[in-house]
Amino acid sequence: MKSYSYINRAIIFFKTIAAGTPFLAFILLSAFLKPQSEETLQSAAPFPIGAAVNPFLLQTDSAYRRVVETEFNSITSENVLKWAAVHPAENKFDFSKGDTLAEFALSHHIRFHGHNLCWYQYNPKWLSSFKGDSAAWERLFKTHIQTVVSHYKGKVASWDVVNEAFHNDGTLRSEKNTPDNKPDDGCIWARNLGIDYIARAFQYAHEADPDALLFYNDYDQEIYPGKLRSIINMVNYFKKRGVPINGIGIQMHINILTPKDGITNAIKQLANTGLKIHIAELDISVNPRNDPNIIYSDSLQNLQSSLFAFVVQQYKLLVPKEQQYGITTWNVGDADSWIRPTYKKKDWPLLFDDSYAKKPVYYAFINALKN
Numbered sequence: 001m002k003s004y005s006y007i008n009r010a011i012i013f014f015k016t017i018a019a020g021t022p023f024l025a026f027i028l029l030s031a032f033l034k035p036q037s038e039e040t041l042q043s044a045a046p047f048p049i050g051a052a053v054n055p056f057l058l059q060t061d062s063a064y065r066r067v068v069e070t071e072f073n074s075i076t077s078e079n080v081l082k083w084a085a086v087h088p089a090e091n092k093f094d095f096s097k098g099d100t101l102a103e104f105a106l107s108h109h110i111r112f113h114g115h116n117l118c119w120y121q122y123n124p125k126w127l128s129s130f131k132g133d134s135a136a137w138e139r140l141f142k143t144h145i146q147t148v149v150s151h152y153k154g155k156v157a158s159w160d161v162v163n164e165a166f167h168n169d170g171t172l173r174s175e176k177n178t179p180d181n182k183p184d185d186g187c188i189w190a191r192n193l194g195i196d197y198i199a200r201a202f203q204y205a206h207e208a209d210p211d212a213l214l215f216y217n218d219y220d221q222e223i224y225p226g227k228l229r230s231i232i233n234m235v236n237y238f239k240k241r242g243v244p245i246n247g248i249g250i251q252m253h254i255n256i257l258t259p260k261d262g263i264t265n266a267i268k269q270l271a272n273t274g275l276k277i278h279i280a281e282l283d284i285s286v287n288p289r290n291d292p293n294i295i296y297s298d299s300l301q302n303l304q305s306s307l308f309a310f311v312v313q314q315y316k317l318l319v320p321k322e323q324q325y326g327i328t329t330w331n332v333g334d335a336d337s338w339i340r341p342t343y344k345k346k347d348w349p350l351l352f353d354d355s356y357a358k359k360p361v362y363y364a365f366i367n368a369l370k371n
């Protein structure tokens, strides 16, 4: 279809020249040289391409919506299915915003990846004051997972069941005073349910929707070998025990200084588990040192482009086809990226700019998807 239209246009162009109509020939030449307008990330990629989506922006910002509609064939719920959003009081679930995403995905025939069922962060206030014995905690945990998964049965294709269970040094998040030295860095689930809560989360989710694919998701696996090792050990142990795990999410929040060999190593080793591999939250910061005077120069954009292309190339090279669950960027454009408000810095980490126009890095990314 693509080459047919190129050849056709070339034939018409030369025929027109021969007929001596230079103006028409000029118009046709511009059409010939213009990039194919129908080409999008999703049509260029051999696997699904996703974005973390915010339902409010989807409903209120037409440029945002147009990019999501045309470029992506998978969406991930950015925040609306996290505990604090979906379970605002002990006996109350709020599915309204998640339902907006589910309806969008269904009506556009694209994949909906649910994020997430259990995390040490983004938990509601009421949870930290919840009092109960271990049976009550277990009931609470199981009820949450099964209520949310059942609600989206047949609508959500896959879940990040457990998010970020390990510290960077590879120990499990559970203690109050942690190696990362942040007060909230422990994990309420490990503390109240015991360290095998991760396996039980997968079991509970699987009972509620046996067709959903279940993922473990974490960050900086490309930087910290101890963390990568712990995740691989856990996954292999789960496979041996028959815990229903189908995939691993490599978040891939990286920056222009991230060593390439770490990226290669993480993708290769995680793919060796035989599970599906989702590059689940890709973005590339160009301002890792938080320079307040930084300018998004051509040289920064070139570095960023080559790293975006590198991630795609390594994914295609090292992950066998049947394990390629796809690549998802965390947010849609620089304007809605979580990096700016979270780290309070200037940055341009995504493929689309502040007005949702394609950036030069977009073309580097799409070319890597195609080649």
Ligand code: XIL
Residues within 6 Å of the ligand: 078, 079, 163, 219, 251, 281, 338
């Ligand atoms: C982030 C959201 O993008 C922010 O809007 C929110 O304030 C905090 O969480 N790893 C994850 C995601 O797994 O859930 C995080 O999302 C980004 C880091």
